[in-house]
Amino acid sequence: MLELTGVHVGYGRTAVVHGVDVAVDADSVTAVMGHNGAGKTTLLRAAVGLLPVRSGSVRLDGDDVTKLRPHQRVRRGLAYVPQGQQSFGTLTARENLQLVADGAGAAGRRRLDESLDLFPALRGLLGRRAGLLSGGQRQQLAIARALITGPKVLILDEPTEGIQPNVVQEIEDAITTLTAAGGLAVLLVEQHVGFALSAASRYYVLESGRVTSEGAGGLDQEEDVRAAMAI
């Protein structure tokens, strides 16, 4: 569904990701793990088009999208929840969601409702400015916003990082619910190796911008992965 092939990415004269191949199959979760600075976020930003790919290609549902701008990739079904619980702080929570539903007509309104069903806690906060929500609430808002685009592939960058434990569980449950429902492929970057492997059918370990280990997911792989990550 999403294929990154021989992808090289960098900032200025510094190369960060060196020829990475990652494939995300339909209806499945693929986890990318690695230490801080391994190039995970850089790889994701290149996948969604926020950073240019220096060489290699990004294919979405069979089409080459390497040259497309981020919003064009979104329209083709690639949704992205960036690191750090990002939201449009000066807009209300409702506007954060409405903004995405605007262009999609009735389907947008339906998906807006569905995404609120997934995070019912947001319903009571719709009138509040997103900048005033807690980190966990903003992360739920960010995931809801991504889902309203009607994605085929959902990219999540450290969705539970820096969030209070009770909300972490809600977010993990939501990811499990989403993937169980089918029709959605997820590319998950996650520090919690246990959760990532339990959700994923395939994993990659990234180190210094290269894939150093990959394999099928599942909790029985945890020891191998921890060894590959040297933790």
Next chain:
Amino acid sequence: MEALVSQLFAGLSLGSVLLLAALGLALTFGQMGVINMAHGEFMMAGAYTAFVVQKVVADAGVSLLVSLVIGFLVGGLLGLVLEVTLISRMYHRPLDTLLVTFGVALVLQQLARDVFGAPNVDVRAPAWLSGAVEILGVGVPKTRLFILGLATLAVVALGLALRLTPLGRRIRATVANRDLAETAGISTRATDRLTFFLGSGVAGVAGVALTLLGSIGPTLGTNYIVDAFLVVVVGGIGQLKGAVIAALGLGLLQAGIEYSSTASLAKVLVFVIIVAFLQVRPQGLVAVRTRSLA
């Protein structure tokens, strides 16, 4: 009492002119961060639009209303062309933008001189705007009241558009976080262009309104550009509410000081007060507070 009311109206009137001049800048400079020195020339273009329309439409009342619409389009299109050809190439280079748009301003002024001649020209005000209305014992010119009404209408319309329409949401989202807006499926390039069209269009409307206050010339815009930037900076970048308070505040201040001294001294004192104010509150009158760093 009469003097107070009269100064109050003088201040409100000056404030409403400042507001019209600054409202477009509140979008292009306040929301997008573009220092567009040609903004005043978009006002000048709006004013000459009124002049040209009056040549075609004889009735002064009809021509004023038609001019407001065409002035908006002329200002907006000029802004759009400037954004697409020059400004879009230097979004991360504010000093270059300042220099280039200053150059564009000079070119537009010369163009106006070549087409319409260097001397000022007059646009006739419609009959229903001649004379004055007595309010609290003070005669207030109808043209001034019209401009006050127009400024109010423009603020309300722009405020509602930003708050309630899909385009308004897109503009505010793009301002809040450009990368995030792109990954939420918004074409930030298209949004930039539309924002610039809107902001420059409001400048055109301001120009049409200024024809009611006196004759117009190629340098009309330069008289307003500095004050307009001051309004946006004092009001607080990115805040429409701040621009409204700042414009009216500065108008009242200027008119108040003028009453007991001269126009030049009032200008100097207003500048001094603004400099002192910005030392204490560099973020301007209205600043947005959020919990997130993003």
